[in-house]
Amino acid sequence: MNLAETHYAKSGDVHIAYQVTGSGPFDLIYVPGFISNLELSWENPILARFFTRLASFSRLIRFDKRDTGLSDRVTDSPNLEQRMDDVRAVMDAAGSQRAALFGISEGGPMCLLFAATYPERVRALVLYGSFARHPALVDKTVLARSLDLVERLWGTGEFTARLFAPSTAEDEAAVRAYARFERQSASPSAMAAVLRMNSEIDTRHILASIQAPTLVLHRIGDTRMPIAAGREIASHIPDAKLTILPGSDHLFMTDPELADRIAGEAEEFLTGARHEIETDRVLATVMFTDIVESTWRAAELGDRKWRALVDSHDDIVREQLARYRGREVKNLGDGFLATFDGPARGVRCAAAIAESVHTLGIDVRAGLHTGEIELKGDDIGGIAVNIAARVATMAGAGQTMVSSTVRDLVAGSGLRFEDRGLHHLKGLPEKMQLYAALGSG
DSSP, X not given: OOOOOEEEEEETTEEEEEEEEOOOSSEEEEEOOSOOOTTGGGGSHHHHHHHHHHHTTSEEEEEOOTTSTTSOOOSSOOOHHHHHHHHHHHHHHTTOSSEEEEEETTXXXXXXXXXXXXXXXXXXXXXXXXXXXXXXXXXXXXXXXXXXXXXXXXXXXXXXXXXXXXXXXTOHHHHHHHHHHHHHHOOHHHHHHHHHHHHHOBOGGGGGGOOSXXXXXXXXXXXXXOHHHHHHXXXXXXXXXXXXXXXXXXXXXXXXXXXXXXXXXXXXXXXXXXXXXXXXXXXXXXXXXXXXXXXXXXXXXXXXXXXXXXXXXXXXXXXXXXXXXXXXXXXXXXXXXXXXXXXXXXXXXXXXXXXHHGGGTOOEEEEEEEEEEEEETTEEXXXXXXXXXXHHHTOOTTOEEEXXXXXXXXXXXXXXXXXXXXXXXXXOSXXXXXXXXXXXX
């Protein structure tokens, strides 16, 4: 859970939303990629862990760029100079005289221009998946194709999945999460303006003048931003360090191990040492629930009726969680992540939720797995969480699917299950035996 407050800095006539986390010995300005949402980002466990890691060794200052997230919408398409000035405004509002800048993707050129313009305010640069000149969008045909994709796909999650995280394109839960993030971070017209701006950016001529120590992080097979873009930056900034990372997704938050490594590389570069966040590990039963065909139902009902229906659903879920001693970890928008200290209670809770919400005219599916989880404040992480999420995607409408671990642990409880065979779950090396819960005998 995010405990940081959202504040606003004034950049000209535009209000820029920002948050400050941590109290380390130096300031770290995190400049996001193409879209962001300060508050929604904390709901992603990989991002939450990543930001917590950065805030463990710095005073982390994050912001939403103009026309995105919680910042003001603008009528004119913002240019790079205006967005760079938003960095200055946020630093001033947060009382930061000098800071390290961490630029993600298109946030990189903003950092490069800021470092060249205000060298006295920049102690170091860290860039991930970035560019000085966009290698693809300078082609008008590519730009036109990207703009067409925005028009057709923005808000569905498919835009992000196809262009920025192709490894997750077949992951329904991931695509739904991208869809929500897209809708709450920028409008289609704002996204189109970002693409047009990116097609015009060219900061190559200022690279040699940058004086700040610079770390360039880039994935070797980045499908959105080829490694050549990272090499170009590193080869033209004096004494810049290039660290090549494995993988092909442009988004790093699809891979918890990569996110941890990026944070660790940044910490070591900026502080000279690398430390891991201490986590408590416990055994728990993890449950994911999800409203079936939520996107279609929302479009059918309209925003007001859908919101009322979801509110009723949420009340039912929380009532059943209290009844079966479950702990709500987070509301996912159209479902819940929860834990139980006993697998039988988790299975019965899932069945009760499915039965109760059916009276509302909607169906819920659920997935459960028991394993060791990491406690990170109010959040959780670990492979058991990922497995439960994958198991949930295999359930049908009104169905509860469980792993073989859950079924074995509830022996003697009276719960009955139907064998659904071996399944290859995305991200797991071996197939897993799954069972559909049938209730009590």
